[in-house]
Amino acid sequence: MRIAVLSGKGGAGKTLIAVNLAAAAGRSAYVDCDVEAPNGHLFFKPTHIKKSEVAIKVPILNPLLCNGCRACVDFCRFNALAYIKETVVVFNDVCHSCGGCVYVCPQNALSEREIPVGTIQSGFSKGVSVYTGELKIGMPSGVPIIKKLLDAKDLKQEVYTVVDCPPGSACTVMESIKDADYCVVVAEATAFGLHDMKMVLELVRLMGKPHGVILNKWIEGEASELTETCCREEEVKLLGKIPFDSTLGTLNSNGEIVARVDDAYRAMFSALFETIKEEVKG
Ligand code: SF4
Ligand code: SF4
Numbered sequence: 321m322r323i324a325v326l327s328g329k330g331g332a333g334k335t336l337i338a339v340n341l342a343a344a345a346g347r348s349a350y351v352d353c354d355v356e357a358p359n360g361h362l363f364f365k366p367t368h369i370k371k372s373e374v375a376i377k378v379p380i381l382n383p384l385l386c387n388g389c390r391a392c393v394d395f396c397r398f399n400a401l402a403y404i405k406e407t408v409v410v411f412n413d414v415c416h417s418c419g420g421c422v423y424v425c426p427q428n429a430l431s432e433r434e435i436p437v438g439t440i441q442s443g444f445s446k447g448v449s450v451y452t453g454e455l456k457i458g459m460p461s462g463v464p465i466i467k468k469l470l471d472a473k474d475l476k477q478e479v480y481t482v483v484d485c486p487p488g489s490a491c492t493v494m495e496s497i498k499d500a501d502y503c504v505v506v507a508e509a510t511a512f513g514l515h516d517m518k519m520v521l522e523l524v525r526l527m528g529k530p531h532g533v534i535l536n537k538w539i540e541g542e543a544s545e546l547t548e549t550c551c552r553e554e555e556v557k558l559l560g561k562i563p564f565d566s567t568l569g570t571l572n573s574n575g576e577i578v579a580r581v582d583d584a585y586r587a588m589f590s591a592l593f594e595t596i597k598e599e600v601k602g
Contacts, residue, residue, distance in 0.1 A: 371441045440465060
């Protein structure tokens with residue numbers, strides 16, 4: 321069962337929820353797909369670390385063979401190639417590694433080379449297999465790292481996998497939720513959080529994913545109630561509310577997993593996990 325946890329912006333509590341759901345699940349996997357700023361491992365502090373590099377293939381030109389026909393430029397739908405000053409220029413940042421230009425070149429003037437874009441790391445923390453992807457600084461897209469993370473052979477053997485998605489609704493988020501059985505949308509229970517929640521709800525609906533909402537930093541009052549009313553109006557399952565609580569805030573900012581160190585929060589996240597399991601079963 322793959323559960324994706326996502327939010328419209330950073331700081332809404334996505335990692336807090338994802339980490340604690342994985343911890344509450346007992347034997348499970350936690351996958352940090354927030355590859356531009358992965359921080360789940362700071363809570364899990366995994367041991368037995370294995371690390372590997374992720375590379376993508378981009379075309380490279382042999383100018384001696386190129387006759388300037390521009391077939392490669394015309395083929396590339398991503399505008400990753402241009403013919404400038406009588407040579408082919410490759411823009412690695414927008415290349416999608418499809419290999420098509422190499423295939424269509426009549427002169428065999430293009431070949432492929434690998435460039436590293438980041439790393440993936442795996443380790444263990446009290447029954448949880450912890451996977452982390454990290455994008456190299458300056459690299460344009462985390463999608464290849466997320467693909468590799470979620471395709472890991474060991475991951476397929478896990479009964480429960482919790483995916484900590486990147487914030488927002490970009491292509492990295494779509495890649496992260498693509499194979500999810502259920503999406504948990506985390507939103508701040510504020511008027512500002514309402515906008516982000518609606519944006520992410522639109523995405524999960526577009527992708528046809530079953531979903532529910534967790535409202536974080538809940539305080540009794542008009543602003544928080546607005547978000548609850550929105551869930552009712554949008555006919556979205558409200559999975560739970562996480563209180564705006566100093567104990568939780570302190571433990572979390574100290575890098576503790578509250579479901580492991582606090583009985584009340586352990587019970588709360590276990591109950592949340594059971595609710596999600598029931599939702600997945602339908
Ligand atoms: S590999 Fe594909 S995306 Fe990259 S430059 Fe060639 S045609 Fe364009
Ligand atoms: S298709 Fe080959 S020969 Fe034609 S411009 Fe591109 S690299 Fe040069």
